[in-house]
Amino acid sequence: MTEWEQRLAGAGCRITAPRRAVIAVLMNADAPLLPQEILEQAQTVHRKLGLVTVYRTLNLLSELSLVRRVHREDGCHGYLPASAGHRHALICRNCHRAVEFTGHNDLHALIERVEARTGYRVDDHLLQLLGLCPHCQEREG
């Protein structure tokens, strides 16, 4: 039983074959995957898997903070395995490989300045970085 499956079980959820197939695909993903892409890859393991179950499993894994949802310019949402704690995603705009980073200090300072200037109280944020990974820099430069 993987760590993710233990977390599911701990939350009172059943460990089913469809969920295992989705988890197997997501756990090793190094780029954000769309629900449709997850379906196609996971169906090689569990042929009967349906797209609805992919969406339901993604919602479940998101609630457990096992995956992170990233916003794409085209309006779709991709999903990545998430380390524990509050992290953000940096995504290669060429090969889409993603890494996580913590922006805690700089972001906290920024948020305090903005709060002081605007009078707003900030309690959440959305931060994603986009660029070229080392590999794609070589191929392009």
Place this chain on the structure above:
Amino acid sequence: MTEWEQRLAGAGCRITAPRRAVIAVLMNADAPLLPQEILEQAQTVHRKLGLVTVYRTLNLLSELSLVRRVHREDGCHGYLPASAGHRHALICRNCHRAVEFTGHNDLHALIERVEARTGYRVDDHLLQLLGLCPHCQEREG
């Protein structure tokens, strides 16, 4: 002729009644508007306006950096009038009133640290803050 209309004309675009209606709504917006909301408000000025033209005008205004697109948790995109330069949006999660802020210094420092740690070259980012505006803090606290 408004400033926005001058920018459109300068880009070689025609100033039409549908576009004027969309612009009139967006120019004075203080919260992100959905295309459907823009349609409804703009139709009080130009009855025949269609949703397709709202989308087309939003793309046009985005390209000219006259409006900024904000990402909503529900997956839709709202649109706000945008000041010149690179700004970000801070949105009240209660009344949705939005203000802009510049995150230049803190964000630049953060990005340099992330570049050094990951080897990625960062060339774009997505940052939005969410919280309570002063008005809604009073009503809630």
Place this chain on the structure above:
DNA sequence: CTCTTAATGAAAAGGTTTTTCAGTAAAGAT
């Protein structure tokens, strides 16, 4: 093994955004 009910998949619905295309009107030329 039996039982309960959470979970599943197919189909349908819901919602947003884009494409198509025939008709319209903006704006430069006459």
Place this chain on the structure above:
DNA sequence: ATCTTTACTGAAAAACCTTTTCATTAAGAG
């Protein structure tokens, strides 16, 4: 003011993405 060109428009349809519904299945406790 009228003509001409063609960018622009709106209705309809298509293309997507995501959620809801509901009859069926199977996980896992007892």
